[in-house]
Protein backbone atom coordinates (compact mmCIF):
# COMPACT_ATOMS: atom_id res chain seq x y z
CA UNK A 219 0.00 0.00 0.00
CA UNK A 220 1.27 3.48 -0.87
CA UNK A 221 -0.26 6.63 0.60
CA UNK A 222 0.45 10.20 -0.45
CA UNK A 223 -1.29 11.71 2.58
CA UNK A 224 -1.25 10.10 6.02
CA UNK A 225 -4.53 8.77 7.38
CA UNK A 226 -3.22 8.20 10.90
CA UNK A 227 -1.79 11.59 11.86
CA UNK A 228 1.00 12.25 14.34
CA UNK A 229 -1.52 14.21 16.39
CA UNK A 230 -5.07 15.43 15.97
CA UNK A 231 -6.50 18.58 17.50
CA UNK A 232 -9.75 18.22 15.55
CA UNK A 233 -10.67 14.84 17.10
CA UNK A 234 -10.60 16.40 20.56
CA UNK A 235 -12.26 19.70 19.69
CA UNK A 236 -15.01 17.97 17.73
CA UNK A 237 -16.05 15.95 20.78
CA UNK A 238 -16.29 19.07 22.95
CA UNK A 239 -17.65 21.46 20.34
CA UNK A 240 -21.03 22.22 22.00
CA UNK A 241 -19.32 23.03 25.32
CA UNK A 242 -16.57 25.07 23.66
CA UNK A 243 -19.10 27.09 21.67
CA UNK A 244 -21.18 27.72 24.81
CA UNK A 245 -18.06 28.93 26.63
CA UNK A 246 -17.10 31.28 23.78
CA UNK A 247 -20.65 32.62 23.60
CA UNK A 248 -20.60 33.25 27.33
CA UNK A 249 -17.57 35.51 26.83
CA UNK A 250 -19.03 37.28 23.79
CA UNK A 251 -22.18 38.06 25.71
CA UNK A 252 -20.34 39.17 28.84
CA UNK A 253 -18.43 41.98 27.14
CA UNK A 254 -15.34 41.18 29.30
CA UNK A 255 -12.54 40.12 26.98
CA UNK A 256 -9.21 40.48 28.80
CA UNK A 257 -8.19 39.33 32.31
CA UNK A 258 -11.81 38.92 33.41
CA UNK A 259 -13.71 36.31 35.42
CA UNK A 260 -12.85 33.39 33.08
CA UNK A 261 -9.15 34.11 33.53
CA UNK A 262 -9.51 34.34 37.30
CA UNK A 263 -11.42 31.07 37.52
CA UNK A 264 -9.04 29.32 35.13
CA UNK A 265 -6.04 30.43 37.18
CA UNK A 266 -7.53 28.96 40.36
CA UNK A 267 -8.56 25.71 38.67
CA UNK A 268 -5.26 25.30 36.84
CA UNK A 269 -3.14 25.98 39.93
CA UNK A 270 -5.05 23.36 41.88
CA UNK A 271 -4.72 20.72 39.19
CA UNK A 272 -1.01 21.42 38.71
CA UNK A 273 -0.35 21.10 42.45
CA UNK A 274 0.77 24.72 42.86
CA UNK A 275 -0.49 27.50 45.11
CA UNK A 276 -1.00 30.13 42.38
CA UNK A 277 -1.29 30.41 38.61
CA UNK A 278 -1.09 33.49 36.40
CA UNK A 279 -2.47 33.33 32.86
CA UNK A 280 -0.45 34.85 30.01
CA UNK A 281 -0.62 34.97 26.23
CA UNK A 282 1.83 32.14 25.36
CA UNK A 283 4.34 29.68 26.75
CA UNK A 284 7.13 31.86 25.41
CA UNK A 285 5.83 34.84 27.40
CA UNK A 286 5.54 32.61 30.47
CA UNK A 287 9.25 31.75 30.24
CA UNK A 288 10.26 35.36 29.59
CA UNK A 289 8.26 36.75 32.52
CA UNK A 290 9.49 34.04 34.89
CA UNK A 291 13.13 34.69 34.02
CA UNK A 292 12.64 38.44 34.30
CA UNK A 293 10.85 38.01 37.64
CA UNK A 294 13.80 36.09 39.15
CA UNK A 295 16.05 38.95 38.04
CA UNK A 296 17.66 37.67 34.84
CA UNK A 297 19.04 40.53 32.77
CA UNK A 298 22.05 41.70 30.73
CA UNK A 299 25.32 40.08 31.82
CA UNK A 300 23.64 37.06 33.40
CA UNK A 301 23.98 33.48 32.24
CA UNK A 302 21.11 31.00 32.10
CA UNK A 303 21.80 27.30 31.63
CA UNK A 304 19.33 25.51 29.34
CA UNK A 305 19.32 22.19 27.49
CA UNK A 306 20.34 22.55 23.85
CA UNK A 307 17.88 19.81 22.96
CA UNK A 308 14.58 21.72 23.21
CA UNK A 309 12.19 23.95 21.30
CA UNK A 310 13.94 27.24 20.55
CA UNK A 311 11.62 29.34 22.77
CA UNK A 312 13.53 28.06 25.83
CA UNK A 313 16.59 29.88 24.47
CA UNK A 314 14.94 32.96 23.01
CA UNK A 315 13.32 33.69 26.39
CA UNK A 316 16.84 34.12 27.76
CA UNK A 317 18.14 36.11 24.79
CA UNK A 318 15.35 38.68 24.72
CA UNK A 319 16.29 39.67 28.27
CA UNK A 320 19.85 40.40 27.13
CA UNK A 321 21.23 37.41 29.06
CA UNK A 322 23.42 34.64 27.68
CA UNK A 323 21.97 31.17 27.09
CA UNK A 324 24.53 28.56 28.12
CA UNK A 325 23.81 25.28 26.41
CA UNK A 326 23.99 22.01 28.37
CA UNK A 327 23.61 18.42 27.21
CA UNK A 328 20.76 16.04 27.98
CA UNK A 329 20.50 12.61 29.55
CA UNK A 330 20.84 9.71 27.12
CA UNK A 331 17.65 7.97 28.32
CA UNK A 332 15.17 10.74 29.19
CA UNK A 333 16.50 13.39 26.77
CA UNK A 334 16.05 15.97 29.53
CA UNK A 335 18.66 18.29 31.05
CA UNK A 336 21.63 16.33 32.42
CA UNK A 337 22.51 17.75 35.87
CA UNK A 338 26.17 16.68 35.44
CA UNK A 339 26.42 18.79 32.30
CA UNK A 340 24.83 21.71 34.18
CA UNK A 341 27.30 21.47 37.08
CA UNK A 342 30.23 21.84 34.68
CA UNK A 343 28.76 25.05 33.24
CA UNK A 344 27.93 26.96 36.44
CA UNK A 345 29.88 30.22 36.85
CA UNK A 346 29.64 33.32 39.03
CA UNK A 347 27.28 34.75 36.41
CA UNK A 348 24.78 31.87 36.45
CA UNK A 349 21.43 33.36 37.45
CA UNK A 350 19.01 30.63 36.45
CA UNK A 351 18.67 27.10 35.09
CA UNK A 352 15.74 26.04 32.90
CA UNK A 353 15.03 22.30 33.03
CA UNK A 354 12.66 21.34 30.21
CA UNK A 355 10.31 18.42 30.88
CA UNK A 356 10.67 17.44 27.25
CA UNK A 357 8.04 15.30 25.52
CA UNK A 358 6.31 15.15 28.93
CA UNK A 359 9.16 13.40 30.75
CA UNK A 360 10.20 15.17 33.97
CA UNK A 361 13.80 16.33 34.12
CA UNK A 362 15.91 15.04 37.01
CA UNK A 363 15.07 17.84 39.45
CA UNK A 364 16.71 16.75 42.73
CA UNK A 365 20.33 17.57 41.77
CA UNK A 366 19.14 20.87 40.29
CA UNK A 367 17.18 21.73 43.44
CA UNK A 368 20.35 21.06 45.45
CA UNK A 369 22.32 23.33 43.13
CA UNK A 370 19.69 26.08 43.55
CA UNK A 371 19.30 25.69 47.33
CA UNK A 372 21.82 28.36 48.44
CA UNK A 373 19.49 30.82 46.66
CA UNK A 374 21.81 32.35 44.06
CA UNK A 375 20.50 30.25 41.18
CA UNK A 376 16.80 30.10 40.31
CA UNK A 377 15.01 27.22 38.61
CA UNK A 378 12.36 27.98 36.01
CA UNK A 379 10.74 24.77 34.80
CA UNK A 380 9.73 24.69 31.14
CA UNK A 381 6.47 22.74 31.36
CA UNK A 382 5.21 23.47 27.85
CA UNK A 383 5.01 19.72 27.19
CA UNK A 384 4.42 18.34 30.68
CA UNK A 385 0.96 19.19 32.06
CA UNK A 386 0.32 16.80 35.00
CA UNK A 387 3.72 15.08 34.88
CA UNK A 388 5.09 14.06 38.27
CA UNK A 389 8.62 13.79 39.60
CA UNK A 390 9.19 11.42 42.54
CA UNK A 391 5.60 11.92 43.68
CA UNK A 392 5.68 15.71 43.34
CA UNK A 393 4.11 17.82 40.60
CA UNK A 394 6.62 18.76 37.92
CA UNK A 395 6.32 22.53 37.53
CA UNK A 396 5.79 23.22 41.23
CA UNK A 397 9.37 22.51 42.32
CA UNK A 398 11.34 25.53 41.08
CA UNK A 399 10.62 29.25 41.37
CA UNK A 400 8.16 29.02 38.47
CA UNK A 401 6.62 26.44 36.16
CA UNK A 402 5.98 27.86 32.67
CA UNK A 403 3.17 26.27 30.64
CA UNK A 404 2.14 26.58 27.02
CA UNK A 405 -1.40 26.04 25.77
CA UNK A 406 -0.45 26.16 22.10
CA UNK A 407 -3.29 24.22 20.41
CA UNK A 408 -1.29 20.99 19.97
CA UNK A 409 -0.19 20.81 23.61
CA UNK A 410 -1.68 18.29 26.08
CA UNK A 411 -3.92 21.15 27.19
CA UNK A 412 -4.46 23.32 24.13
CA UNK A 413 -6.33 26.60 23.67
CA UNK A 414 -8.07 27.80 20.50
CA UNK A 415 -5.11 30.08 19.77
CA UNK A 416 -2.03 31.15 21.73
CA UNK A 417 -2.07 31.05 25.53
CA UNK A 418 0.15 30.13 28.46
CA UNK A 419 0.43 30.28 32.25
CA UNK A 420 2.89 30.39 35.10
CA UNK A 421 2.50 28.49 38.36
CA UNK A 422 4.30 29.36 41.58
CA UNK A 423 4.02 28.90 45.36
CA UNK A 424 5.19 32.34 46.44
CA UNK A 425 2.78 35.30 46.59
CA UNK A 426 5.48 37.94 45.97
CA UNK A 427 6.57 36.13 42.82
CA UNK A 428 2.93 35.86 41.73
CA UNK A 429 2.48 39.62 42.15
CA UNK A 430 5.65 40.34 40.20
CA UNK A 431 4.46 38.41 37.13
CA UNK A 432 0.94 39.89 37.45
CA UNK A 433 2.60 43.31 37.14
CA UNK A 434 4.96 42.28 34.36
CA UNK A 435 2.19 40.77 32.19
CA UNK A 436 0.11 43.96 32.29
CA UNK A 437 2.39 46.91 31.46
CA UNK A 438 3.94 46.96 34.93
CA UNK A 439 0.64 48.00 36.48
CA UNK A 440 0.61 47.62 40.27
CA UNK A 441 -1.58 44.78 41.52
CA UNK A 442 -5.08 46.12 42.17
CA UNK A 443 -4.24 49.56 40.72
CA UNK A 444 -5.36 51.17 37.48
CA UNK A 445 -2.80 53.63 36.10
CA UNK A 446 0.02 53.20 38.59
CA UNK A 447 2.96 51.37 37.06
CA UNK A 448 5.56 49.91 39.40
CA UNK A 449 8.00 48.68 36.76
CA UNK A 450 8.49 48.58 33.02
CA UNK A 451 6.32 45.68 31.96
CA UNK A 452 4.87 44.04 28.87
CA UNK A 453 1.53 43.19 27.36
CA UNK A 454 1.28 39.41 27.84
CA UNK A 455 -2.32 39.29 29.01
CA UNK A 456 -4.50 36.19 28.63
CA UNK A 457 -7.77 36.80 26.80
CA UNK A 458 -11.12 35.59 28.07
CA UNK A 459 -12.01 33.46 25.05
CA UNK A 460 -8.87 31.38 25.55
CA UNK A 461 -9.44 31.13 29.30
CA UNK A 462 -13.04 29.98 28.76
CA UNK A 463 -11.98 27.31 26.22
CA UNK A 464 -9.19 26.15 28.54
CA UNK A 465 -11.65 25.74 31.41
CA UNK A 466 -13.75 23.37 29.30
CA UNK A 467 -10.72 21.32 28.32
CA UNK A 468 -9.08 21.30 31.74
CA UNK A 469 -11.93 19.07 33.00
CA UNK A 470 -10.69 16.37 30.60
CA UNK A 471 -6.95 16.71 31.11
CA UNK A 472 -6.68 13.87 33.63
CA UNK A 473 -8.50 11.35 31.45
CA UNK A 474 -6.57 12.47 28.34
CA UNK A 475 -3.34 12.00 30.28
CA UNK A 476 -4.40 8.48 31.29
CA UNK A 477 -5.16 7.72 27.64
CA UNK A 478 -1.69 8.93 26.60
CA UNK A 479 -0.05 6.76 29.26
CA UNK A 480 -2.06 3.75 28.16
CA UNK A 481 -1.04 4.25 24.54
CA UNK A 482 2.59 4.60 25.61
CA UNK A 483 2.32 1.28 27.49
CA UNK A 484 0.82 -0.35 24.40
CA UNK A 485 3.71 0.95 22.27
CA UNK A 486 6.10 -0.72 24.69
CA UNK A 487 4.20 -4.03 24.46
CA UNK A 488 3.98 -3.96 20.71
CA UNK A 489 7.45 -2.65 19.81
CA UNK A 490 9.68 -3.90 22.63
CA UNK A 491 11.57 -6.55 20.63
CA UNK A 492 12.57 -4.19 17.80
CA UNK A 493 15.95 -2.44 17.43
CA UNK A 494 14.43 0.88 18.55
CA UNK A 495 14.99 2.85 21.73
CA UNK A 496 11.67 3.62 23.40
CA UNK A 497 11.04 6.49 25.84
CA UNK A 498 10.84 5.38 29.52
CA UNK A 499 7.40 4.65 30.96
CA UNK A 500 8.23 6.09 34.38
CA UNK A 501 8.59 4.60 37.85
CA UNK A 502 8.68 5.49 41.58
CA UNK A 503 6.17 8.34 41.32
CA UNK A 504 7.94 9.77 38.26
CA UNK A 505 5.19 9.75 35.67
CA UNK A 506 5.68 11.19 32.20
CA UNK A 507 2.65 12.44 30.26
CA UNK A 508 3.77 11.59 26.70
CA UNK A 509 3.16 14.85 24.94
CA UNK A 510 5.04 13.00 22.22
CA UNK A 511 6.04 9.34 21.98
CA UNK A 512 9.54 9.70 20.63
CA UNK A 513 11.58 6.65 19.64
CA UNK A 514 15.17 6.55 18.46
CA UNK A 515 16.20 4.72 15.31
CA UNK A 516 19.54 4.80 13.53
CA UNK A 517 17.73 4.81 10.15
CA UNK A 518 15.25 7.45 11.25
CA UNK A 519 14.62 9.11 7.86
CA UNK A 520 14.06 5.75 6.15
CA UNK A 521 11.62 4.72 8.90
CA UNK A 522 9.70 8.01 8.54
CA UNK A 523 9.48 7.54 4.76
CA UNK A 524 8.35 3.92 5.21
CA UNK A 525 5.59 5.00 7.64
CA UNK A 526 4.43 7.74 5.30
CA UNK A 527 4.09 5.23 2.47
CA UNK A 528 1.79 3.26 4.76
CA UNK A 529 -0.32 6.29 5.66
CA UNK A 530 1.19 6.79 9.11
CA UNK A 531 2.29 10.26 10.24
CA UNK A 532 5.45 10.91 12.26
CA UNK A 533 7.57 13.94 13.16
CA UNK A 534 11.11 14.95 14.03
CA UNK A 535 11.34 16.94 17.26
CA UNK A 536 14.00 18.39 16.96
CA UNK A 537 16.32 17.98 13.97
CA UNK A 538 18.94 20.50 15.15
CA UNK A 539 19.95 21.34 18.74
CA UNK A 540 19.74 25.02 19.57
CA UNK A 541 23.53 25.56 19.90
CA UNK A 542 23.84 24.63 16.20
CA UNK A 543 20.91 26.77 15.00
CA UNK A 544 21.87 29.70 12.74
CA UNK A 545 20.09 32.04 15.17
CA UNK A 546 22.72 31.15 17.80
CA UNK A 547 25.78 31.02 15.53
CA UNK A 548 27.16 34.14 17.23
CA UNK A 549 27.57 32.17 20.48
CA UNK A 550 30.13 29.90 18.78
CA UNK A 551 28.36 26.53 19.13
CA UNK A 552 30.21 23.78 17.30
CA UNK A 553 29.50 20.22 16.28
CA UNK A 554 30.65 17.66 18.83
CA UNK A 555 30.18 20.11 21.71
CA UNK A 556 27.07 18.42 23.14
CA UNK A 557 27.22 14.87 21.78
CA UNK A 558 24.14 13.28 23.37
CA UNK A 559 21.85 16.01 22.03
CA UNK A 560 23.49 15.99 18.62
CA UNK A 561 23.18 12.21 18.28
CA UNK A 562 19.55 12.29 19.45
CA UNK A 563 18.66 14.96 16.88
CA UNK A 564 19.72 12.57 14.12
CA UNK A 565 17.78 9.59 15.50
CA UNK A 566 14.51 10.80 17.03
CA UNK A 567 11.14 10.08 15.49
CA UNK A 568 7.81 10.79 17.15
CA UNK A 569 5.01 8.31 16.47
CA UNK A 570 1.26 9.08 16.55
CA UNK A 571 0.19 10.03 20.08
CA UNK A 572 -3.10 11.68 21.00
CA UNK A 573 -5.81 10.56 23.45
CA UNK A 574 -8.35 9.75 20.73
CA UNK A 575 -6.00 7.41 18.83
CA UNK A 576 -8.02 4.17 18.52
CA UNK A 577 -6.62 0.76 19.42
CA UNK A 578 -7.06 -0.35 15.81
CA UNK A 579 -5.07 2.61 14.48
CA UNK A 580 -2.43 2.14 17.17
CA UNK A 581 -2.08 -1.51 16.10
CA UNK A 582 -1.76 -0.35 12.48
CA UNK A 583 1.00 2.09 13.41
CA UNK A 584 2.89 -0.68 15.24
CA UNK A 585 2.41 -3.11 12.36
CA UNK A 586 3.81 -0.49 9.97
CA UNK A 587 6.83 0.02 12.26
CA UNK A 588 7.38 -3.75 12.51
CA UNK A 589 7.16 -4.00 8.72
CA UNK A 590 10.15 -1.66 8.41
CA UNK A 591 12.38 -4.12 10.28
CA UNK A 592 11.20 -7.25 8.46
Ligand SMILES: Cc1ncc(COP(=O)(O)O)c(C=O)c1O
Pocket residue numbers: 282283284285308309311312354380382383403404405406416417418
Ligand atom coordinates in the same frame (compact mmCIF):
# COMPACT_ATOMS: atom_id res chain seq x y z
C1 LIG B 1 9.58 23.10 25.24
C2 LIG B 1 8.79 24.32 24.83
N1 LIG B 1 9.08 25.49 25.41
C3 LIG B 1 8.41 26.60 25.09
C4 LIG B 1 7.40 26.60 24.16
C5 LIG B 1 6.74 27.88 23.79
O1 LIG B 1 5.35 27.87 23.95
P1 LIG B 1 4.42 28.79 23.01
O2 LIG B 1 4.43 28.20 21.65
O3 LIG B 1 3.08 28.71 23.67
O4 LIG B 1 4.97 30.16 23.04
C6 LIG B 1 7.05 25.39 23.55
C7 LIG B 1 5.93 25.32 22.60
O5 LIG B 1 5.98 25.12 21.46
C8 LIG B 1 7.78 24.21 23.88
O6 LIG B 1 7.49 23.04 23.31
